[in-house]
Amino acid sequence: MRSLHALLITLAAALCGGDALAEQRFPPPDFSPGYSMPVTEAQGAPARDDARGYIDAAALAAALALASYLALGRRSRRGLVVLGIASLAYFGFYRHGCICPIGAIQNVVLAIADSGYALPLTAAIFFALPLLFTLFFGRAFCAAVCPLGAIQDIVLVSPVAVPGWLARALGLVPFVYLGAAVLLVAMGSTFLICRYDPFVGFFRLSAGLDLTIFGASLLVIGVFVGRPYCRFLCPYGALLGLVSRLSWRRVRITPAECIQCRLCEDSCPFGAITTPSPETPPARRAGKTALALTLLALPVVIGLGALAGRALSPAFAHTHATIRLAERVWLEDAGRVDGTTDQSDAFRATGLSTDDLYLAAGAVRAGFDTGTTLLGAFVGLVIGATLLRISLRRKRTEYEADPALCVACGRCYRYCPVEIDRRKKLEQAEGRAEQDDGSA
């Protein structure tokens, strides 16, 4: 019985307080007599054809394959730029930025958290395919398939290097964003990633002023700072960064042995090129001490994160429609606000008791208490792991693209004399082959 009540409350809250579900954007027109209202999908009209979704999935697969080839096989920056523009045109402006793998994270989480939600096949494909390609070929998706990456890549005109220490700290933000987005979806609050997609307003040529300013700011910053959203916000980028560490094949700056010319040193606008280890290594004892201290601090950092997360529970809980509705109804009943809202009116019209609403809100709050504690612990773990990674020394003998940071844009290729030499030889070989074909 309690679960039934909870279900009813949740439904009522969703209907009353949902962001877009029940909200009527426009008042119904005052039609002339005799006008018959069209049947909407909710009233039994046939659902949309899913063929478009499958076409999108096929386009995604093709684009990923092509991007992988251009980045790793052909090593063509120009090809990647053209593919990026095409992806921006199709997935961005034509398909209005939806569905995209970044947002698909939420569909997948919702499917796991809510047994009543059936994950659309298209969403599953959009979520999994870029990860799968990354596992084999590095971040091909970021290279030239993601419309968000492409639009930032295009505006990157005068790159300025972000200091490594700053980039490292800001690089934690996508994990926090990812954790928060997962929590909010799992709790049934909101699709945070879609809600704050900075570029979807451009793709649809329609957005609120706040999002327009956010997106435009990112683009302006992106003129100087390479892909600020991808590097310092994108939650899917955080996942791809993790998976790309395990990639079967990935971007190599030089196609053969690195000659340590250092010409590529400043070529990456994303700070993804790591330098060879110094000739004289730092003192082993100091390094070991730092590592040991970091290891010891790890549980403390995780614990502090969990505590901080728990403290944020009420604020996170306010994103949930049931909590907001319960608060509104309580404030109305306590005489602390004037009038009523559409949501509170709709709730009262359901005939459900306020006790049921408060108990449902209490259950939601309990979920947030647990969820935010876990989120905080996760953030603590990410911070701890990053500190640990900083403390670990790896011997590098040549200039390499950091697999987690490299978006396979191909900019570094043209800085490498070995690559230039390879291209010349390739062009000569192609020229000879053409001549042979001609003489034949």
Added chain:
Amino acid sequence: MEAHDRSLFAALRSDVRAATRTALVTGAFVAITAAALVAYHLKGGAEEFIDSAEIAAMKSALAADPADDALKLRIQERDLAIREAYFARIERLDRGIYLLLGGLIAFVAALAWAASAASARRAAPVPGSTEPTAAAEARATLSSRWSIAALAVIAAGLGAAWTSRGDLAFLDQAVTAIEEAKAPPVFAPPDEVRKHWPRFRGPDGLGVSAYLNVPSSWNGASGEGILWKTEVPISADNSPVVWGNRVFLSGATRTRREVYCFDTATGALRWTGKVERIPGSRNGPEDIMEDTGYAAPTVATCGRRVYAIFANADLAAFDFDGARVWARNLGVPENHYGYASSLIVYRHLLIVSYDQATPEDNRSKFLALDTRNGKTVWEAIRPVSASWDTPIVITHEGADQLITCSNPLVIAYAPETGTELWRAECLNGDVAPSPVYAGGLVLTVNTGAQLSAIKPDGSGDVTETHIAWFAEDGLPDIVSPAATDDFVYLLTTDGLLTCYETKTGTKAYEQDIALMFNASPSIAGDKLYLISTKGVAIVLQIGPAYKELGRAELGEGVNASPAFQDGRIYIRGKKHLYCMGTR
């Protein structure tokens, strides 16, 4: 020619000046277009479309006259015009966005051109002059650690700021209240209740003081015998209620309703509880009788909360610190003088007399609400007309009875369930005097009816069987009686005091006091307290003959009944609350 074109293109490509100028022009275009779009966006228009006051007004007019076809047509035409204007605006915005997008593309291209031209002039990249060293690596590692720590601190600060906006205290309170309501109710035991003055006319509603050491003389002009007096923000005729160190009153106008808590030690107003924003509440009613006012009912307290009801049937509970616990509106009762029955608390139940209209209308009822949350526990529909008296709860042979009076019935209910126990048809007219209980008899009275002494041990209709005696002299129309086991006192508004023997109904005496009275008489030991509308208090000896012990002048009109506590009497005047006593 081709070579010439190629060199021209190459020259243009490396022309920084041309590229910069193009970037400036396209940048200016973008800025102007963006500014124009923002200005157009901020100008608004969507709100007007979604919430057109003009259409709303016309629809209201149509609701008043649904057959007005011309108005319907005007609404349709206006609706269409607003919609067309809205979508034209959207179209203009769309065009602007396309312009902006085109400008942006040109701007970015120009920037890229400028950057490319500038880079062509720069020397080829030269490898850094410094080799990576262990010290540099260590510095970078340290910087990274500090930057992560700094970010964590900034995030913690932002989180703290965000947390301060997301308080869930309301949920704690709501869930606690629900859990409290599920637990067995907690209420003050009768012995504790009798130490205070928790309702109209004291603990049992009989106007009898538990304390004998109350003052009998004071002087409003000189201040003698008056501990303090405090102006009440909104005057009304409800009576003071006292619990511990708090005195409660209420006040209301047509549009404002308030509950007041005063400090017994100093008379300072501790808090004012605003009774507002209650779903379903309306101001008014408009046609209320001036003498009744908007806050005639006296508040009641259970010792933890105070409850107040007003003429518009707004009912609210406040805790002792002035926080509203719950509130509801019962719907304005049909009551031609205005709502005046006071609230009473029985255990964990708040009893509300909601008599209205006529017996035939079947709309009169008593409600028992859970004091913890205001939810209705029971409801008893009553075949009576509107009434203005306040019920009492008596204990007869170990069982509690809720005694209610109205035209034409006195009805006793089991207060826990609302089950009717007995009824007697012995009232008439507009019943305002409240019942009292003394000598084992329920005493009810109203002008135009009779003073009835009813034995409360019957069941069903006891009209013919349980009225021990009745009398017809000196029947009051407003003032409630006061009674001891030996004597019953009736006081009419125009000052006729009539004394009957409680056991037999034999009239002991009657005395014309030549003053007007609205406050009900009270008993403290062997003294009877009467307070006139001009604020003259008369203290009488209780007995078979009229014997005046003294008079005290307040200097301010009084309609409310006094509250008696240890060594003190609280009197509400027309404007002030007074505390009589010496300590």
